[in-house]
Amino acid sequence: MKNIFYIILISIVASACTTVNPWERGILAKTEMAWEPDPLMGQLQEHVYFSKEGSNGGYGAGGGGCGCN
Amino acid sequence: MGKKSSSISPALAALTSAAMALPGISSNVKAAVAANEPKLSLAYTRYDEDSIPSNDALSTAGDRDRYDIDVAQIQFLYPLSDKWQITTGFVYDDMSGSSPWFIQPTDTLTATGDPLVVMSGATIDDTRYDFSIGAEYFGEKFTIAPSIGYSTEKDYKAISGALEVEYEFPSKATSLRGGIAVSFDEIDPTQEPGEIRVNNEDKENYAIFGGVTQVINKHTILQTTLGISYFDGFLSDPYKQVWLPTGNLPDSRPGDRTQYTFATRLRRYSELLAAALHVDYRFYYDDWNVRSHTLDLGLHKVTDSGWAFDTSIRYYTQTQADFYEPFYRAPRADGEYSSDYRLSPYGSVSLRLGLSETIGDWTVKLAAERYISDKSYSVQSVDVENPALLDFTQFTFGVDYSF
Amino acid sequence: MELYTFEFKAMGSPCELRLYSNEKAFAQEIADEAIVEVHRLEKKYSRYRDDSVTSEINNSAGNKNGIGVDAETALLLNYAQVGYEQSDGLFDISSGILRKAWDFRSQKLPSQNDIDALLPLIGWDKIRWKAPHICLPVEGMELDFGGYVKEYAADVAANVCRNANIQGGLVNLGGDICIIGPHPNGDAWKVGIRHPRNPSVPMSFVMLEKGGLASSGDYERFMIIDGVRYAHILNPKTGWPVNSLASTSVYAEQCVVAGTSSTIAMLKGERAGIAWLEELGLPYISMNQQQKIFGTLKRIKDISQV
Numbered sequence: 001m002k003n004i005f006y007i008i009l010i011s012i013v014a015s016a017c018t019t020v021n022p023w024e025r026g027i028l029a030k031t032e033m034a035w036e037p038d039p040l041m042g043q044l045q046e047h048v049y050f051s052k053e054g055s056n057g058g059y060g061a062g063g064g065g066c067g068c069n
Numbered sequence: 070m071g072k073k074s075s076s077i078s079p080a081l082a083a084l085t086s087a088a089m090a091l092p093g094i095s096s097n098v099k100a101a102v103a104a105n106e107p108k109l110s111l112a113y114t115r116y117d118e119d120s121i122p123s124n125d126a127l128s129t130a131g132d133r134d135r136y137d138i139d140v141a142q143i144q145f146l147y148p149l150s151d152k153w154q155i156t157t158g159f160v161y162d163d164m165s166g167s168s169p170w171f172i173q174p175t176d177t178l179t180a181t182g183d184p185l186v187v188m189s190g191a192t193i194d195d196t197r198y199d200f201s202i203g204a205e206y207f208g209e210k211f212t213i214a215p216s217i218g219y220s221t222e223k224d225y226k227a228i229s230g231a232l233e234v235e236y237e238f239p240s241k242a243t244s245l246r247g248g249i250a251v252s253f254d255e256i257d258p259t260q261e262p263g264e265i266r267v268n269n270e271d272k273e274n275y276a277i278f279g280g281v282t283q284v285i286n287k288h289t290i291l292q293t294t295l296g297i298s299y300f301d302g303f304l305s306d307p308y309k310q311v312w313l314p315t316g317n318l319p320d321s322r323p324g325d326r327t328q329y330t331f332a333t334r335l336r337r338y339s340e341l342l343a344a345a346l347h348v349d350y351r352f353y354y355d356d357w358n359v360r361s362h363t364l365d366l367g368l369h370k371v372t373d374s375g376w377a378f379d380t381s382i383r384y385y386t387q388t389q390a391d392f393y394e395p396f397y398r399a400p401r402a403d404g405e406y407s408s409d410y411r412l413s414p415y416g417s418v419s420l421r422l423g424l425s426e427t428i429g430d431w432t433v434k435l436a437a438e439r440y441i442s443d444k445s446y447s448v449q450s451v452d453v454e455n456p457a458l459l460d461f462t463q464f465t466f467g468v469d470y471s472f
Numbered sequence: 473m474e475l476y477t478f479e480f481k482a483m484g485s486p487c488e489l490r491l492y493s494n495e496k497a498f499a500q501e502i503a504d505e506a507i508v509e510v511h512r513l514e515k516k517y518s519r520y521r522d523d524s525v526t527s528e529i530n531n532s533a534g535n536k537n538g539i540g541v542d543a544e545t546a547l548l549l550n551y552a553q554v555g556y557e558q559s560d561g562l563f564d565i566s567s568g569i570l571r572k573a574w575d576f577r578s579q580k581l582p583s584q585n586d587i588d589a590l591l592p593l594i595g596w597d598k599i600r601w602k603a604p605h606i607c608l609p610v611e612g613m614e615l616d617f618g619g620y621v622k623e624y625a626a627d628v629a630a631n632v633c634r635n636a637n638i639q640g641g642l643v644n645l646g647g648d649i650c651i652i653g654p655h656p657n658g659d660a661w662k663v664g665i666r667h668p669r670n671p672s673v674p675m676s677f678v679m680l681e682k683g684g685l686a687s688s689g690d691y692e693r694f695m696i697i698d699g700v701r702y703a704h705i706l707n708p709k710t711g712w713p714v715n716s717l718a719s720t721s722v723y724a725e726q727c728v729v730a731g732t733s734s735t736i737a738m739l740k741g742e743r744a745g746i747a748w749l750e751e752l753g754l755p756y757i758s759m760n761q762q763q764k765i766f767g768t769l770k771r772i773k774d775i776s777q778v
Binding site for chain 3: 081085
C-alpha cells in the first residue's frame with residue numbers, strides 16, 4: 001500500500017523539479033489538472049464519504065456540519 | 070501644443086491601465102485571478118443504498134431497505150472584480166428509509182453466531198437545507214478565502230465558518246496554504262415512544278490545516294497537507310443501540326475525538342493520453358484508534374470539441390475504533406459502546422464515471438458511482454465483518470451556465 | 473560606475489542593452505536575465521514556432537470552444553482589445569493574415585480577389601475573447617502579437633534591470649526604446665528619431681530620463697509601384713494600405729503604450745492620425761508625405777519640458 005505511494009512519488013519527483021516559466025503554465029492551468037475539476041461533485045462526494053465512513057478531512061477544513069453522528 | 074490641461078485623455082487612460090496590468094511591467098504576475106464571468110451550477114443526485122442482505126438481518130425486524138436520498142445542489146459564483154469573487158451555495162437533501170438500529174448475535178441466548186442487523190422499525194423521512202457563502206480574495210502573493218455555512222434538518226442544526234489562506238512564493242513554483250475551521254452543532258433527536266434518547270445535545274469542532282503546493286515541472290503539480298481536527302460534545306449516534314446479554318444500551322462514544330490527517334495529491338498531465346492523471350492519498354488517524362488509508366486514482370480528459378470524460382477508482386480501508394464491537398458479551402468499564410459499521414474494520418472500493426459536454430456557455434454533466442464495502446477489501450484481516458456495511462449507487466445530472 | 477553595452481538579436485532586429493553598474497559580472501548577469509526575457513517573449517509569441525502560444529491559438533481556429541490561455545497572454549489579449557476599441561477597430565491583431573496578399577518584396581500588388589478572400593477572416597469583433605478562453609471561430613483566422621510584443625518586451629527587459637537595482641541605462645529593441653534610468657550624473661539619454669526619408673540624419677532628438685519611445689514608419693516594409701508607395705500600414709477593414717503619415721514617434725511611460733499609439737496614429741491616416749495624437753495628449757513627432765513635421769517633440773526636445 002504505502003510502497004505504491006512511495007514509488008509514484010519518487011518517480012514523479014525524479015522527473016526533475018524544473019523551473020516552470022509563466023508561459024509554460026498553460027498545462028497546469030487546464031481544468032482537468034485542477035485539484036477539483038467539478039466543485040459541486042467534489043463537495044457532494046466529500047459529504048457522502050465523511051457521513052458514511054469513519055474518517056474525514058484531508059485537503060482543507062470547513063464544509064460545515066452534518067447530522068451524521 | 071499637444072498637452073491638454075491636467076486631465077488625461079480617455080484613450081490614454083485605457084491604454085495605460087491595460088499596459089500596467091501586463092506582467093513584467095508592474096512586477097505582478099498573479100497566477101490566480103478571480104473568475105471572469107458569473108457562473109450558475111445546478112446538480113441533482115440520486116443516492117440509493119443497497120438493502121441489507123437477508124442473511125445479514127434479523128428477519129423479524131424492520132424493513133431491510135436503507136436510505137434513498139435525493140440531493141439538489143445550486144451554486145452561484147459571482148466575480149466582483151478581478152480580485153474578488155463570491156460563491157453562494159444551497160443544498161437541498163431529502164432522505165428517506167431505515168438505518169441499522171443495533172446488531173445482535175444469531176443466537177442471543179449464548180451470544181454466539183454471525184452478527185445480524187436489526188433495522189429500526191420506523192422509517193425516516195427528513196429534509197436537510199444547507200446554505201453557504203464564501204468569498205475569495207486574489208492578492209499579488211496571497212489568496213484569502215473566508216466562508217460560512219448553515220445546515221438545518223429536523224433533528225440537527227449546525228453553523229460553521231472557515232478561513233483559508235494561500236501564500237505564493239516569488240518563484241511561483243511553491244505556495245503555502247493553511248486554514249482554520251469551526252463548527253457548532255446542535256442535535257435534537259426525534260423522540261420515539263418507549264425509547265429513551267438524549268435531548269438537545271451540542272457538538273463543537275475546531276480544525277486547522279497546513280500544507281505545501283509544489284509545481285514539479287510543467288506537467289506535474291503536487292500538494293501535501295497536514296490537518297488536525299478536534300471534536301467535543303455529543304459524538305454518539307442517538308438512533309443506535311448496542312446489544313448486551315443483559316439488555317441494549319444506547320450507542321455511547323467518548324465525549325471528544327482528535328483526528329489527524331496526512332494527505333498528498335498529484336496532478337500529472339499525459340501528452341500521450343491528452344488527459345490528466347489524478348492520484349490522491351490520505352492517511353487518517355484518530356484517538357479512538359481508527360486508522361485509514363484512502364487512495365483515489367483518476368483520469369480526466371477534456372477534448373477540444375467540448376466533451377469531457379473522467380473515470381476514477383477509490384480504494385478505502387479502515388481499522389476499528391477501540392471500543393467498537395458488533396455486539397458486546399460483557400459491559401465495558403469505560404462505558405463506551407458502538408456497533409456502528411463506520412467504526413468497524415472494513416474496506417471499500419468505489420468506481421466513478423463522468424461525462425460532460427460543453428456548448429458555448431452551457432455544460433451538461435452526467436456521473437455515476439458504485440461503492441461497495443467488504444471486509445476483504447480491508448488491508449488488515451478482519452475477523453468479524455459488520456453486517457451493516459454499506460454499498461450504494463449514485464447518479465448525478467448537472468448543468469452549468471456561464472453568463 | 474561604468475556603462476556596459478550588450479548587443480544581441482531578437483524579434484528580427486538588432487538590439488542593445490546599455491546599463492550602468494559598479495561590477496561587470498553583475499551587469500552581465502542582469503543583462504543575461506533581461507535578454508532571456510526578451511527571447512522568451514519572442515519564442516512564446518512567434519508565428520514561426522509550432523510550440524508558441526500564437527501557433528496554439530491559430531491552430532485552434534475553427535474550434536468553437538476555443539482554447540484557454542495563460543495569465544500573461546490573457547492580459548496581452550485584454551490590451552489588444554483596448555487597442556482595438558481606442559482605434560475604432562484599426563488596431564486589430566487578427567489582421568496579420570493580410571501578409572498572404574501583400575508581399576512587399578514581390579513588387580506586385582494583390583488583386584482585389586486576393587484581398588476579398590482574406591477579409592472575412594479578419595476582425596477582432598468576430599473573435600470571442602472571454603478570459604481565459606479565446607475562440608477564433610473560423611478556420612484560417614489568425615492572431616499576430618507582432619504589432620506590440622516587441623515594445624512590451626522592451627518594457628519587461630527594462631523592468632528586469634530596474635528590479636535588480638540598475639538605476640541607469642536603456643533597452644533598445646530595433647529602435648523601440650525603454651529607459652531604465654538616467655545617466656549616473658542625472659543626465660538624460662539623447663535619443664535620435666529617424667527621418668523617414670533620410671536614414672542617416674535624425675529628424676529630431678529627444679532627451680529621455682525615463683519612459684519609452686516607439687516609432688512606426690512607412691519605410692519599414694513597402695514597395696513603390698508606378699511611383700506610388702504602398703507600405704505595410706494596412707487598414708484591416710479594407711485590406712489596403714492607408715494614406716498614412718511617413719512616420720510617427722510617441723513617448724509614453726510604457727514603451728508598449730508608446731508603440732500602440734504610434735501604430736494607431738499611422739493606421740488612421742494623416743489627418744485623423746494627427747488629430748488622434750493631439751487628443752491623446754502624449755508627446756509625439758510625426759512627419760507627413762510632404763515631409764512636414766508635426767507634434768510636440770519637434771520644438772521641445774526635452775521630454776521633461778512637455
